[in-house]
Amino acid sequence: QVQLVESGGGLVQAGGSLKLSCAASRSIFVINAMGWYRQAPGKQRELVATITRGGTTNYADSVKDRFTISRDNAKDTVYLQMNSLKPEDTAVYYCEAVTIVTTYWGQGTQVTVSS
Numbered sequence: 001q002v003q004l005v006e007s008g009g010g011l012v013q014a015g016g017s018l019k020l021s022c023a024a025s026r027s028i029f030v031i032n033a034m035g036w037y038r039q040a041p042g043k044q045r046e047l048v049a050t051i052t053r054g055g056t057t058n059y060a061d062s063v064k065d066r067f068t069i070s071r072d073n074a075k076d077t078v079y080l081q082m083n084s085l086k087p088e089d090t091a092v093y094y095c096e097a098v099t100i101v102t103t104y105w106g107q108g109t110q111v112t113v114s115s
Contacts, residue, residue, distance in 0.1 A: 002026055002104040004095045009109030012085055016113070020080040022095030022106060027076055033098045034078045036069060038091035038111075045094065049080060063089075085113045 003025035012018055024031065035050035049069035050058045057069055068081040078095065090113050095106035 002031065002097050002099065004097055004104055004106035006093065006095045006106040006109040009093060009111045011112045011114065014085060014087055014113055014115050016085050017081070017083045018085065018111060020082070020093055020095075020109060020111075022078045022080075024076045024078075024097060027073075031097045031099055034071065035096045035098075036078075036080045036093055037096055038089075038093045039108075040088075040091040043091075048093070050096075051078065082111070085111075087113045087115045089113050 005023045006020060008018060008020040010018060020036065031053065033050055033052045036048040037045050038048050039045040047060050048063055049067055051069045051071055059067060066082065066084045069078065071078045090111060092108040092110050094108045097104045
């Protein structure tokens with residue numbers, strides 16, 4: 001069982017920055033990959049970024065060059081640094097952890113970008 005707790009969401013003006021954190025309840029070394037997804041009102045949940053245990057990253061085209069995913073193995077935490085935020089980035093952001101058994105999700109954190 002893995003519990004994920006997200007934090008760092010909030011309200012920011014367009015062009016601003018936020019850093020999301022996702023703390024795992026057990027060592028992320030047992031997790032194959034972690035990622036951030038987001039869901040805007042009336043839309044499906046979509047991939048934002050992922051990072052494997054080996055550190056390989058993947059980004060949605062819409063956030064490339066603006067967002068950076070990283071991990072701190074000592075703190076069992078994954079981060080999402082979001083720069084140059086746009087109103088269309090407004091959504092609930094969810095942390096995901098993939099193990100060999102199943103996938104776990106956090107409760108989500110709201111990010112609102114005002115124009």
